[in-house]
Amino acid sequence: MVMAGPDIQMADVSSRASIGPQPPDAHSDPEPRFRPRDQFWPYADLEEEPSDEELATLDPDLRAALLENPPDRPFSCTLVFAPFDGPGYAAALALARSSSEYLETGRGDGLRHRARFTPAQVPALRDLWQLVGGFHTSEVLIDDRPVPYARELWLPLLWYLLPR
Secondary structure, three states: OEEOOOOOEEOOOOOOOOOOOOOOOOOOOOOOOOOOOOOOHHHHHOOOOOOHHHHHHOOHHHHHHHOOOOOOOOOOEEEEEOOOOOOHHHHHHHHHHOOOEEEEEOOHHHOEEEEEEOHHHHHHHHHHHHHHOOOOOOEEEEOOEEOOOHHHHHHHHHHOOOOO
16 A cells, blocks of 8 residues: 555555466366356256247237248137136137147146137137136137237137138
8 A cells, every 4th residue: 555644545546466367267277267156057047949839929019029020820710718617617728739839837726728720720619618718717808918808809709800
C-alpha cells in the first residue's frame, strides 16, 4: 500500500504490485479446475435444442418468439380431455392417438390427452368430440389457443366440412 497521508491509504496500482493468484490459462488445462456449487451445475448439462415434445407444448406466440423461422402449421382444432370412466375411454384414446399430433401431459389427476386434428380429419374429430364433449374437463383449442365460443361456434363450423 502507498500512504497518501497520515490517515488515508491508497492502493498500489503499479505494474510491480502483486495482483494475487493468476487464473489458469484456458488453453493449457482442458479440465476446468473450478466447479460452481452443485445447485448450479446441472444447468450445464441441458440440451441446447428443445425436444419435439417440448415444442408441441409451447404456446404458439412463444414458439414464434423463440424460433427464428417457426414451421408453418396448417389450421388445426385440438381437443384436450382428462381420463374418464366408461366404455368410450378406450375408443377415445384410439381416436386421439390417430390424430395428426397426440400428446399426454401431466400426471395423476392432472393427466390430459391432447389431440390435434386438421380439416382433413374432421370425421375423427367429430367422433372424438361425441365421446368426450359431455365432460366439463374437455377443452377445444383453435390453432392451439383457447378462443371464445370454441365449442358453440367453431366445432359446428368444422362440421360443415364433413362429407355428405
